[in-house]
Amino acid sequence: MSQIQGWAAQQAGQPLVRSSFDLGPLGAEEVEVAVDYCGICHSDLSMIANEWGMSRFPFVPGHEVIGRVLALGEQAKGLRVGQRVGIGWTAGSCMHCRQCLSGHQNLCAELEATIGGHHGGFADKVRAHWAWTIPLPDGIDLPSAGPLLCGGITVLKPFLAYNIGPTARVGVVGIGGLGHMAVKFAKAWGCEVTAFTSTAAKADEARSFGAHHVVSSRDANAIQAIAGSLDLLLVTVNVSLDWGALLGTLAPRGRMHVVGAVLEPIPVPAFALIVTEREVSGSPTGSPVDIATLLDFATRHDVRPQVEMFPMDQVNAALKHLADGKARYRIVLEGAKG
Ligand SMILES: [Zn+2]
Ligand SMILES: [Zn+2]
Structure with missing residues (x-):
């Protein structure tokens, strides 16, 4: 029971190799889960490369577990x-701090990330705290559900946190792993959806995901043409853009919400906020209840991430496919018993 077979990087940036680990006895509040599917998230690549300086090796990635x-x-x-469950970015939190007790467990200072000093889901088994082991609703599409647990909740969280209504006009910047899910969720939520993409070839696909309008994120005139119109602008890219022009698309009291890990600072002129009471914010994933809400919503409205499947033992090829920017739009690894 305590042995797991995982795919591990022995050092930063190295290919994953099949490795055996002894996790010891199961903790009193822990759950052990057999991995049927595990999505690959861009942060798995960042953690393998130790870009954020917080990876511990040998490192087993994977935090979009369906099992x-x-x-x-x-x-x-x-x-x-035997119950079907999912595990996302978070494997545990302290459950007694102010954040945990007020329902913001994802903001716990003692948060244990599923891939932060903890063996992740590119494995036959993974462990998590019971509160972070989320039951799956009946009828969910299991093979494509993994990406909902990290990418999906990341883009749905602002709709929950800021009471975005079905009459809102929502912009989604970047049509990739996160952005394509954001467009699908915003459409299912009832919103009028504008997709911003720098890739002309993605315009039709963005429409197929539910976008009512598509704007080139490199076309200043096209962005200017919708100035002052959006209630929520969800930024899913990790590169710098013309932030002044994008802030200008916000309606009075509109919000630009950042979920892409843009490393350069984003300039925000005070006047862009003051005169029209605009807001700029960001958020990481969500609480267990947020995730359960998302899974119910996605199942009821049949919102599925568009995924490409790879067998778990092809994990290095799958990681390269993602690193090369070829994933359309999320990748899911299928476990041996999937
Ligand atoms: Zn992730
Ligand atoms: Zn806590």
Whole structure:
């Protein structure tokens, strides 16, 4: 029970090799899950490369797990052996701090990331705290569901946090792994959706995901033409853009919300905020209840990430496919028993 077979990078930037780990006895509040599918997120690549300086090696990536409960710690609650569950970015939080007790467990200072000093889901088994082991609704499409657990909740969280209504006009910047899910969710939420992409070839696809309008993110005139119109502008890219022009698309009291890890600072002129009461914000994933809400919504409205499947033992080819920018639009690894 304590042995897992995982795909691990031995050092930063190295290919993953199949490795065996002894996790020891299952913790009282832990759950052990058999991995059927695991999505690949761009942050898995960043962590393999140790871009953020927080990776510990040997490193097993993977934090979009779809699986089944194999074993429950003696104090694990609300789950049963054999149940279908998902595990996302977070594998545990302290459950007693102010953030945890007020329902913002994803903001816990002691948050344990599924791939932060913890073996992730590119493996036959993975462990998490029972509260972060999220039951899957009946009827969910299991093979494509993994990316909902990190990318999906990342883009849906601002709709939940800021009470975005079905009459809102929503812009999505970047049609990639995150952005294509954002367009699908915004459409299903009832919003009028404008997709911003720098890739002309993605315009038709953005429309197929539900975008009502598509604007080139490199066409200043096209951006100017929709100035003052958007209630929420969701930024999913990780590169710098013409932020002044994009802020200008916000309606009075509109919000630019950043979920892409843009490394350069984003300039925000005070007047762009003051005169029209605009806001700029960001957020990481969501709480267990947020994730459960997302899974229910995605299942009811049949919002599925568009995925490409790779067998788990082709993980290095799958990682290269993502690193080369070829993923359309998320990749899911299929476990041996998937
Ligand atoms: Zn992720
Ligand atoms: Zn806490």
